[in-house]
Amino acid sequence: MEIARCLLGKMLVCEGVGGLIVEVEGYVGQEDPACHASVGRTLRNEAMWGLPGHAYLYFTYGNHWMLNVVTEPEDYPAAVLIRAIQPIFGLELMRERRRLHLLKSKPDDRHLTNGPGKLCQALALTGELNGLSLQSERLFLAEAASGLALPSSEIVETTRIGITRGVDRPWRYYIKSNPFVSYPN
DNA sequence: GGGCTGATTTGCT
DNA sequence: GCAAATCAGCCCG
Numbered sequence: 001m002e003i004a005r006c007l008l009g010k011m012l013v014c015e016g017v018g019g020l021i022v023e024v025e026g027y028v029g030q031e032d033p034a035c036h037a038s039v040g041r042t043l044r045n046e047a048m049w050g051l052p053g054h055a056y057l058y059f060t061y062g063n064h065w066m067l068n069v070v071t072e073p074e075d076y077p078a079a080v081l082i083r084a085i086q087p088i089f090g091l092e093l094m095r096e097r098r099r100l101h102l103l104k105s106k107p108d109d110r111h112l113t114n115g116p117g118k119l120c121q122a123l124a125l126t127g128e129l130n131g132l133s134l135q136s137e138r139l140f141l142a143e144a145a146s147g148l149a150l151p152s153s154e155i156v157e158t159t160r161i162g163i164t165r166g167v168d169r170p171w172r173y174y175i176k177s178n179p180f181v182s183y184p185n
Numbered sequence: 186g187g188g189c190t191g192a193t194t195t196g197c198t
Numbered sequence: 199g200c201a202a203a204t205c206a207g208c209c210c211g
Contacts, residue, residue, distance in 0.1 A: 039197075058203085061203095064203095
């Protein structure tokens with residue numbers, strides 16, 4: 001889970017649109033009942049068994065793509081789900097893609113990227129990018145401007161959400177008091 | 186602001 | 199067939 005914590009505060013950019021990672025969850029190994037790899041190696045979760053530093057993208061609930069960062073060496077399935085980012089670049093494009101103005105609720109930039117499905121829509125991340133390196137032209141993960149790691153006093157550790165198995169493991173991390181975190185405590 | 190529910194497609198048993 | 203690492207709308211207060 002060390003890597004999950006390190007990803008907080010890092011910059012994620014896809015074709016000029018992106019922001020700072022503010023919320024993540026770790027899914028580790030076949031023994032983790034919430035990890036997609038718990039069912040073994042399949043076509044869907046193949047990318048998780050691949051090289052670290054690459055993307056694992058999957059589709060769920062009929063509408064949503066989810067972005068994960070593969071974290072362990074080849075043949076050990078583990079990844080960190082990016083649950084929320086703070087928008088920095090390409091705000092206008094994000095607003096267009098999210099179509100907040102068409103929703104009933106009042107437009108609020110927090111709704112651009114405060115959830116794993118929302119941020120994929122805002123950055124236009126789909127299965128097309130599955131398995132891609134996170135140091136590629138299109139999709140890029142970089143150090144935050146300061147280059148400094150976040151002090152642990154700024155990180156909140158809780159249980160993962162939106163799952164039905166392995167709910168006890170405290171592998172969700174987010175930046176304290178950040179307005180773009182989904183379901184802050 | 187919080188809780189509940191329907192939507193909708195894919196991958197896997 | 200069914201469950202799913204979600205989201206938005208609706209109701210309530």
